[in-house]
Amino acid sequence: MSQGTFTPAPGAAPLHRQVRAQAAMETKLLLRNGEQLLLAVVIPVLALVGGTLAARRLDLDLAHEPVDVLTPGVLALAVMSTAFTSLAIATGFERRYGLLKRLGASPLPRIGLLLGKVLALLLVQLLQAVVICAVALGLGWRPGGGVLGAVVAVLAALLGTCTFAGLGLALAGALRAEATLAAANLIYLLLMMGGGIVLPRDTYGAAEGPLQLLPSAALGDALRTALWDGRADAVAFLVLLVWAVLGAGLASRLFKWE
Template sequence: MATQTPLTTESAPRRNTPASAGRQILKQTQYELLLTSRRGENVLVTLIIPVMLLIFFASLNIIPVKQGESKATSLLPGILAIAIMAAGMVNLGIATAYERYYGVLKRLGSSPLSRSRLIIAKIISILVLEIVQVLLLIGVAVAFYGWRPVGSLPFALLSLALGTVTFSALGLAMAGALRAEMTLAGANALFLVFILLGGGILPLEHLPAPIAAVAQLLPASALTQALQQTMTAGGTLPVYPMILLAVWAVVILIVAMRTFKWE
């Protein structure tokens, strides 16, 4: 785990002008992307696994598909949701937890970088990483399964951005409040729960009614439903999923910013 930081030392005075804040966020974002590129396991989780899931389920006849839809059209929104959860909650959460464990965050805490700016920089770095994820998944869907874009691109991008904020904040909330080992176990456990109850692979109507009712309130199902509604023919703004996802995003982001600890 790299421990160097491009930020100034603890003797540097803190500056709170908008320009200095922007520079700090940009510098830290570059640093986050550099670290991510050096972690092979992160590349596996965030890029390869979602592609493998798309290929696996699109190649079999075990997933129900709506009449008139191709397998790729039915699966891609859910796989994109899974990719966002993997990048934000699992990848970012676990990496940040071990940065805290190894004392990297303690050093950042003595620099001019504030807690909120660190969180913003980490979320932006995940947004950049997800551009690669989305392009890779769409490329596979187009090349191998004849997928063609339908629906509303602006609403789909809004759903992706809101989902990124939500699950990145969730990963950071765990990383900033729990021990590294607890974050590792918790992020992976939640990831599995969200895959099973998010509706991305198995539609919620195929679950028992009580479980489906609980699943409808989870951020994973809100993100999946938002993408499904915006990536289908005649896609419109999915009001309820977007409101639910926005509520989750605001609540989790506030929790992350207030409970995040440097050490």
């Protein structure tokens, strides 16, 4: 390197370029991580295919075709896996490895970091939705509800993303990175099995009523109602909204940069 190489020429890149760089990097790292990919795509697809085939063989008495029952639930599961589990784990380790502090000393403003993260989440969720819908259509899925149903489903997914992202950030704020990893995976598994997200609440017997207060069941209900009947499930949206406010409040209280 010759004389003058380091002559100062300071300055921040334009915000849109910073946000794009941040979103691209976060998406790339998320997709590169094997465990995250398992969580984001493989488990939901397995649940969809396995569940559909098993339900057909057992000839369960469901109100709808098995694939029509499972697809909205699996989409809900995918939203939860990315917005809650992946985000919580990634954030825990970003703090642990000083990444958040490093970015805090760079020209990237907080709003840029936040926009980058949101964009990365939405990109990954879009990818998940494409894969899951393609597999579901291959299994004979016929979404009801028409265009209106699709719009309501997207709104529910966005609200669900806010809700679970807030809860995920709160978890990452409250615990150490390793503990966040364990807790986020455990909560994901528990909600997947017993949280009314993949399967409709009426398959849970007496728990049907209380379950509707969980954010997982609310997101599942909202997507099912949208993609079956093209309606917005007011109770489910309300429950998600309450959890979203709670999550955002907790996250802003517990979140630490370093």
